[in-house]
Amino acid sequence: MKRINVLYNEKPCYDIVINNSWDMLSEEISKFDVKSRKICIVTESNVGPLFAKDVRDIVSKLCSKCILFEFPAGEKSKNLDMINELYEVLIKEKFDRNDLLIALGGGVVGDMTGFAAATYLRGIRFIQIPTSLLAQVDSSIGGKTGVDFRGYKNMVGAFKQPSLVYINLSTLKTLKNREFLSGMGEVIKYGFIRNKDFFGWLSENVDAVKALDDDALEYLVATSCYAKKEVVENDFTEKGERATLNFGHTIGHAVEKMKNFSLLHGECVAIGMKAALEISLRKNMISEEEYNKGINLIKEYDLPIDTDGINAEEVISATLNDKKMDSGVIKFILINGTGNAVIDKTVTREDMLMAVNNILV
Numbered sequence: 001m002k003r004i005n006v007l008y009n010e011k012p013c014y015d016i017v018i019n020n021s022w023d024m025l026s027e028e029i030s031k032f033d034v035k036s037r038k039i040c041i042v043t044e045s046n047v048g049p050l051f052a053k054d055v056r057d058i059v060s061k062l063c064s065k066c067i068l069f070e071f072p073a074g075e076k077s078k079n080l081d082m083i084n085e086l087y088e089v090l091i092k093e094k095f096d097r098n099d100l101l102i103a104l105g106g107g108v109v110g111d112m113t114g115f116a117a118a119t120y121l122r123g124i125r126f127i128q129i130p131t132s133l134l135a136q137v138d139s140s141i142g143g144k145t146g147v148d149f150r151g152y153k154n155m156v157g158a159f160k161q162p163s164l165v166y167i168n169l170s171t172l173k174t175l176k177n178r179e180f181l182s183g184m185g186e187v188i189k190y191g192f193i194r195n196k197d198f199f200g201w202l203s204e205n206v207d208a209v210k211a212l213d214d215d216a217l218e219y220l221v222a223t224s225c226y227a228k229k230e231v232v233e234n235d236f237t238e239k240g241e242r243a244t245l246n247f248g249h250t251i252g253h254a255v256e257k258m259k260n261f262s263l264l265h266g267e268c269v270a271i272g273m274k275a276a277l278e279i280s281l282r283k284n285m286i287s288e289e290e291y292n293k294g295i296n297l298i299k300e301y302d303l304p305i306d307t308d309g310i311n312a313e314e315v316i317s318a319t320l321n322d323k324k325m326d327s328g329v330i331k332f333i334l335i336n337g338t339g340n341a342v343i344d345k346t347v348t349r350e351d352m353l354m355a356v357n358n359i360l361v
Contacts, residue, residue, distance in 0.1 A: 001017065001018065001019045001024060002017075002018040002019075002218070002222050003015055003016070003017055003018075004016040004018070004222070004225055004226055004229055006141070006161075006229045006232065006233065007233050008161065008233070008236060013161055014161060014162055014163055014164055014165065015028075015164060015165070016141060016165040016167065016225050016229065017164065017165070017166050017167065018167045018169065018218065018221060018222055018225070019166070019167065019168055019169070020168070020169050020170050020214065020218075021168060021170060022054055022055070022058060022168055024166075025055070025058050025129075025166055025168075026058050026061070026062060028164055028166055029058075029059065029062055029127065029164070030062055031164075032100065032125065032127075032163060032164075034062050034063040034100060035062065035063065035064070036063075036064050037063050037064060037098055037099050037100055038063060038064060038065045038066070038067070038093060038094075038095055038099040038100070039059050039062075039063045039065070039066045039067075039099065039100045039101070039102060040066075040067050040068075040069055040089070040090060040093070040095065040099070040100075040101050040102070041055060041056055041059065041066065041067070041068050041069070041101075041102045041104050042069045042070075042071075042086065042101055042102065042103055042104065042105075042109060042112065042113040042116070043068065043069070043070050043104040043105050043109060044070060044071055044072065044073040044074075044077065044105050044106075044108065044109055045070060045071070045072050045073045046073040046105075047073070047104060047105040047106070047109065047131050048068070048070045048104075050131075050171075050174055051104060051131060051171065052068055052070070052104060055102070055104055055129065056068060059102065063100075065093075067089070067093055069085075069086055069089050071085070071086075071112075073108075074108070075108060075148065075261045076261075077108065077112075078108045078111065078112055078147050078148045079147050079148055079149070080147055080149070080156065082112065082147075083112060083115060083116055083119075083147060086112075086116050087116065087120060090116075090120055095120070095121075095124070096121065096124075097121050097122075097123070097124050098124075099124060099125075100124065100125045100126065100127065100163075101113050101116060101117045101124065101125070101126040101127070102126065102127045102129060103126060103127070103128050103129060103130075103140075103162075104129045104131065105129075105130070105131055105132070105135070106130065106131060106132035106134060106135045106139075107130075107132065107134050107135045107138070107139035107140075107265065109135075110128050110130060110135050110139050110140050110145075111139060111144075111145050111146055111147065111154070111157070112145075112147060113126055113128075113145075114126060114128075114143070114144075114145030114146075114158075114160050114162065115145040115146050115147055115156075115157055115158060115160070117145075117160055118145055118158035118159070118160035119158060123160065125163045126160070126162055126163065127162055127163055127164045127165075127166065128140040128141075128162045128164070128165040128166070129165075129166050129167075129168070130165065130167060131168070131171040131172075131174075132171075132172075132175060132179060132183055133172055133175065133179075133180050133182075133183025133184065133186075133187070133221075134182060134183035134185075134186050134265060134266055135183075136167050136169075136172075136183070136221050136224075136225070137183065137186050137187050137190075137220075137221055137224035137225060137228065138186040138224070138228060138245075140162070140165050140167075141165060141225060141228045141229060141232065142161075142228060142229075142231075142232040142236075142242075143159045143160050143161035143162065143232075143236070144157065144159060144238075145157050145158055145159070145160050146158065151257055152257070153253050153256060153257065159236070159237055161236075167221060167225075169214070169217050169218060169221060172212060172217060173212055178264065179264065180212075181266070181301055181302050181303060182264035182265060182266030182267050182303075183266055184209070184266060184301040184303065185248070185265070185266030185267060185268075185269040185270040185273070185298075185303055186224070186266055186269060187202070187220060187224050188202060188270070188273070188297060188298060188301065188303075189245070189247050189248060189269065189273065190223070190224050190227040190228070191297070191338070191339070192247055192248075192273065192294065192335055192338060192339070192341070193244050193245070193247045193333070193335065193339070193340075193341035194227050194230075194231070194244075194339060194341065195223070195227055195339055196337075196338050196339030196340075197339075198223050198227070199297070199338055199339060201219075201223075202220075202297060202301075203293070203296075203297055203300070206300045206301065209301075210301075228245070231244065231245055240343075243331055243333065243343050244333050244341035244342075244343065246331075246333050247273060247276055247333040247334075247335070247341055248269040248270065248271075248272035248273035248275075248276055248333075249269060249272055249333075250272065250276075250319050250330060250331075250332055250333070251271070251272040251275040251276070251315065251319060251352070251355065251356065251359070252265075252268040252269040252270075252271060252272025252273070252275075253268065253272070253318075253319075254315045254316075254318035254319045255268045255271050255272065255307060255310065255315060255359070256268040257318055258310040258311075258314055258315055258318060259307065259309070259310065263304070263307065266303065267303060267304050270298050270303035270304055270305065271304055271305060271306065271307055271359050273294070273298060274295060274298065274305040274306070274358070274359055275352075275355035275356060275358065275359050276332070276333060276334055276335070276355070277291050277294050277295065277335070278291075278354065278355040278358050278359075279332065279334055279347060279351050279352075279354075279355050280334040280335050280336070282351060282354065282355075283334065283344075283351075285334055285335065285336045285337070285342075286335060286336070286337060286338070290337065290338050293338070294338070305359065306358075306359045306360060306361045307359060307360065307361070308360065308361045310360065312353060312356040312357050312360060313353075315356050316349065316352050316353060316356060319352065329345045330345070330347060331343050331344075331345060332344045332345070332347040334347075
């Protein structure tokens with residue numbers, strides 16, 4: 001078991017607990033004095049049948065009442081209408097500010113549960129139990145929550161820190177291969193933006209990671225969590241350094257929208273990372289060798305580096321509606337050498353057009 005403490009203003013805020021089972025879940029939740037409290041487990045239709053019973057059996061012994069809210073799986077459920085349905089259940093069950101929500105699932109579940117926790121009664125506690133690789137290494141950490149709005153990803157949201165992140169690595173072995181590899185898009189990102197040694201480790205351990213080797217998974221998840229928590233501690237509300245976590249996301253989000261979410265998030269991030277590498281190379285911030293190693297690493301994990309069926313001008317227009325805009329200027333995340341991300345506000349339309357044309361087939 002590994003425990004990573006996340007700080008806020010240099011004081012302990014919450015723990016990330018990494019384990020290979022549910023064995024420690026009861027002990028961890030008991031720390032929140034839930035004996036007389038109600039708990040709502042929020043999950044979705046793919047994850048619920050796999051893990052909801054196990055988690056509910058554990059939680060029910062700790063609190064006065066445990067209920068389950070399950071919604072249809074997929075990005076299509078990540079909207080205010082579904083949040084309203086959750087509000088109605090919480091009101092009907094008389095949840096108050098001392099009660100608790102648990103997000104059991106991937107990034108969609110975590111984002112939605114966190115947003116509901118941030119806004120219901122102006123804020124109640126919630127726990128993240130991420131079951132996908134993408135959620136374990138990225139979206140469950142840092143308190144960014146939200147829903148999509150009329151096709152624009154995460155356009156409505158709030159910052160709400162979880163009380164606990166409990167990661168059971170064994171859940172990764174239930175993922176479809178494509179879903180696991182999609183999560184690798186966010187993992188590889190940390191090598192590009194922050195940790196050159198981790199980039200090297202990912203290159204050297206492709207077979208072990210793809211085979212879901214226990215030791216490899218623990219190292220991969222723990223290293224990613226530590227990288228994310230360091231950035232978050234320095235910039236909880238994304239005023240500066242935290243924006244570097246958006247490497248690959250500006251064009252990636254636009255592709256995701258243009259493809260009508262037919263590609264998984266990590267796949268779109270991988271495509272977006274190639275575009276960002278193209279611009280970094282164009283600006284002489286990385287060498288041809290670094291560029292090639294980066295592209296090769298993305299391909300080693302069977303992630304896409306291009307797509308079809310979309311228009312370059314439409315992709316660029318979509319980036320102008322991205323929430324990462326700053327006074328009409330796109331904050332583009334580039335790398336100045338592997339392991340060193342920078343925020344660049346000088347990326348031109350010509351730069352973007354070149355990069356987008358290089359991801360289209």
